[in-house]
Amino acid sequence: MFKKIAADALGLSDIGTIISPGDFDKTDADDYVLHEDGEKIYFLIKTKADEYCFTNLALIHVDGENAISSKRTLKRYPYSQHKISNVILETAGKIDLDVEIKFNISTIAFDIDVKKEQIEQLKDLYKALMRISEIAAENEKYIGMASQGLDKAVSVLQNSRIHDEKLAETYGELTDFGFSWLKATHEQYHIKDFGDVFEKYINN
Incomplete structure (x- = not known):
């Protein structure tokens, strides 16, 4: 018991x-890793129980129940579906033998000792994670602005004095345009592959 307490205090667990x-x-x-689809590992941390694999497309977490169990659970978090936020790096104190990187991916908190x-x-x-977090936050704003802009255009059209038949025709054209425009905006700002960010910051 005392060994465990000491290990936790020193960050050795x-x-x-x-x-x-x-x-x-x-x-x-x-x-x-989806090598067949161009997925590539850029950073990998291995503990006694877990593996944290950062690729250009996702975080792959091989989750072990404990250090002595052979049972593993695979969890995959694509960056396009799970936003990274709250990235923190904690350096070591005088008696610490480890450093920590902390971040959230969606609502899930990770705290990894190295x-x-x-x-x-x-x-x-x-x-790299900080930059991915910043890009995701910026792009989320752009997508929101695009959606708001389209909503305003529709509102103006609905309040116009165009003849009813002409309004229906114009509204249909605007709906088709709006769908195409939002789809293009989503494809531009909803990034799936962050390989260029990892290439910039990870020195392998």
Whole structure:
């Protein structure tokens, strides 16, 4: 019991190791990467129980019940469906042997401990996740602005004095245009692949 308390106090309970690219294929997470669709691993942290695999398309979490169990649960979080937010990097104190990176993906909170000597590599992941978070927040605003702009255009048309028959025809054309415009806006600002961000910040 005292060993466990000491381990928790020092951050030794489940400290992760950043895996080098040459060893990605030796991990469980690599088996679940969609290589056939151009998915690529950029960063991978392995603890005694879990693996956290950051690809250009998603976070793949190989979730182990505990360090001694062979049972694993695969959880996949595509960035296009799960927004990253609240990215925090905590550096080590004098007695700590680990550093921490924390973030939310949708409503799920992650808190990953990593060996203190790998802080420089973890900083790269921090920068990449921060930038992805910023891009997602910016794009969400643009999509909202586009939707509001279309709503205003429809409102103006409905309040116009165009003859009823002409109004119906024009409204139909506007509906078709609006759908195409919003679809194009969504495709432009709803990013699925963040490979360029990882390429910029991750120094493998």
